[in-house]
Amino acid sequence: MKKIIIAATLLALSFSISACSLTDKGSLKKITEGKEFNAWEMDLAEKLESYGLEDDEKEKLQKIDEECDDIKDNDYKTQLLTAKKLVKLSSQIESRLEDSAKDLVEKLGKTDVPYASEDDKKKISEYSETVSDMIKKHDFSNYKDISESFSKLVENSSTKLTGLDVNIVQFDYTNYPTVRMYVDVKDSSGNVVTNLSPNMFFVSQKSVANGDFQSVTIKNISMLDQKDALNIDMVADTSSSMEGERLSSAKTVMSTFLNTVQFNVGDKVKLTEFNSYIDKSGVFTSDVNALNQKIFSYVASGQTKLYDTLIYAVQDVSGIPGAKCVLAFTDGEDVGSYNSASDVVNVVSSYKIPVYIVRIGDNYSANDPELMQITSASGGEFKYFSSFGMDMGNFYNSIYTGMKKYYEIEYEMPDPTNYTDKRDFNVYVKGDGVGGSADIETNSGNDFFNTLLGNFLRSYIEDMNSHSYNQLASKIDDTVSPTDETGLKYQMSKQVTGGFANVVSESLMSYSVSSITVVDENTIKLATDEDYDVILDRKYSSFTGDKLNQLNNILYRNSWNVGPDSQIRIWERVNQKPEYVLKKGSDGVWRFSQYSVDPGSNATIAIYDAVTAY
Known part of the structure; x- marks a missing residue:
């Protein structure tokens, strides 16, 4: 009788264990959505790993993963307990990420992005939609990578980067209130940056009301040699001190320079001869034959009114629309000018029109420091003719090509009728991971x-x-x-x-x-x-x-x-x-x-x- 009772007890216990096992298995299937436990655990662990976990979360996940290695296939009770642990960890991780994602979307929605291009704004919008969709679906796969890219893009669009040397060279007000600003952009090695697209430029003006810089709408941006003409006032010294080899060399080098000019895209040159007089009869032209004919007709005589002529040339070319410069060929020995070198410096500084001077003759003259001061104040350059002889290649690259690599930014002047206001302008250029800016005060x-x-x-x-x-x-x-x-x-x-x-x-x-x-x-x-x-x-x-x-x-x-x-x-x-x-x-x-x-x-x-x- 006792044996029968024991057998019955064991049978009942067996039925109870089987029943519990079946219950655990059913509960497990609900959690795993019918998937086999090991496959479900591996998929969920892989998904969580793609979220970009914190260190403590990684440790917990790794511990659960290790526990799974020791669980037998029919041990549904342990599988269920482990599954519940994993679900709880997953819920904690997703809750943290959901809060983070909501904060990110809210924060970025309020962040000003003054240096975002249209492409940047589109990407920011796409990122925001992606993160919002993650919140909705509770799926934060690649959230860490996306949030970092998102945050970096916003940071780059809200703060100024460094690494580029940006210089505002000159303004053109001939079509005011439409203004053209000419900007030079170089990298940290001093090389001209030529691969910048229009959406990388940002112009702002300081508000008189509150002192904040406000964005200015840009109408057009292009590199000068892509479309716009360069106007060159070529100044030729024909004074008696240039007689002989000096004038002969000057004629040849001026003619050679004309071969580098892009007359086919609208560049124009005006010849301004000077000695005791300043010849103002020249016109800006693209007729290279007429220019050469004039150059080779020059005869040396009279004094050297260099300083008067430089002032005349700068103010003369200032009224011509587009980019402009003055290029002077002279022996540098001023005789007979009413103006002084300091007068020239004052004029070229205010007009911001580059003056390039090529001194013909000896390697050094006592007047050279004054000529260098003039070119430096204007943003131009001083050269000795003997430094390049008849080879105009390097000279062309340093002067002419340099000017042709300016970016022309065209915009409409804000509040154009405030004629007496001084204005602070800022131009910011954003490249690939680098940027640079320049400020200037103007009285437009x-x-x-x-x-x-x-x-x-x-x-x-x-x-x-x-x-x-x-x-x-x-x-x-x-x-x-x-x-x-x-x-x-x-x-x-x-x-x-x-x-x-x-x-x-x-x-x-x-x-x-x-x-x-x-x-x-x-x-x-x-x-x-x-x-x-x-x-x-x-x-x-x-x-x-x-x-x-x-x-x-x-x-x-x-x-x-x-x-x-x-x-x-x-x-x-x-x-x-x-x-x-x-x-x-x-x-x-x-x-x-x-x-x-x-x-x-x-x-x-x-x-x-x-x-x-x-």
Whole structure:
């Protein structure tokens, strides 16, 4: 009987164990979704590993993985316990990642990305959608890699990188309020970076209201040699000190340089010959044959007005749209200029137009430091002709190609009618893992009206010397009555068609805007400072007072003998400070309308040279 009871107990226990085993197996299948335990464990462990685990999470997962190696295939109870451990760990990991992902999406949604290109913004949006989808599906595969890439992209788009040398070279305001900024970009080795796409550039302007930099909408970006023309004012020294081999070498090297110019894409060159006079008759042209013909016709004579000519050339080319520079070939020995080297430095510094000087002659001259100071202040370069001889290759690469590698950034000026405001601009360039920026303070209104003034005054000089009213017509307000003596139409048409019969020639030497007064949105007053070089013939007996004293000192110094009827040719430097009224027409173009301060009321005249004409 006892044996029967024991047998029955064992049988019941067996049924109980079997029942428990079946229960464990059923519960396990629910967890593994019907998969075999080992396969399910391996898949889940692999999935969790792809999340990018913390060190303690890795240890826990590894421990569970090791426990699985010792579990027998039919030990459903242990399998169930291990599965529950793994599910709990998985839940903890996914909960942590879900919180992290939500924080990341929220944080990045609030982060300003001022240096994100359109492609960057698209990637950021895609990353955000991917992470949001992970949260929704509770699947954080590759989350760590994605979050790191996401965060790095946002960081690179919200902070400035370093490694690039960015330099703002010059501005072009000829089509204001559309502005062109020319930017030079070099890597850490000093090499020009040429593979930058438009979405890598960012321009911002400091707000007057709060001092923060605000993004400026860029209209177009390109590298200069891809589309835009370069204008070169080529200055040629034909003074008597250049006679012989020096002038011959200069002619050859200038002609050789013309062979490097990209006339086919619109580059233009103007020749400005100088000695005792500055030849202002040249025009910007792409006719290489005409340029060569002019170069080889040069004859050496007279003094060396180098400094006056450099100022003239910089201001002359400043009114030409597009990128520009001055390239001078000279022996460097200034004789007869009214301006000094420091005057040239001041002018080139304000215009930011590169001046390149090639000195013909000896390897060194006492004037070289001054010439180097001029080129350095302008962003140009000083070269000895003997350093490259007739081989223009290296010279071309360092000067011409360098300028052709500028990036042209075209944008619309914010608040363009705030003409008197100084503006702080920043340009930031972002490359592949590197970046660089440059800051500059500009007075764009002043620069714009300075450009207008230069174009107006050059037109005046051209019409004055040709005794015609052609170039000025488009720059003067036609709505003022032609009989209004304060009107520029009356004044200019009278002067240029014969108002100064004894004037041989008149040259604009320098000009600047002193102040701008905004009267209303269509009217401004422009106070200016203008210097002219005037050559005129007068009878000796017509001179009196201070002018007679100036003349006698010069004639005595130069040992000229004169009588009362002697005809004297004099060189005068005339400074005047007129104030103009400018009107903006219905076409949006500013034109010179009237004098509000007559130029003759504050003019100063100094005679600095004289000869007997006959």
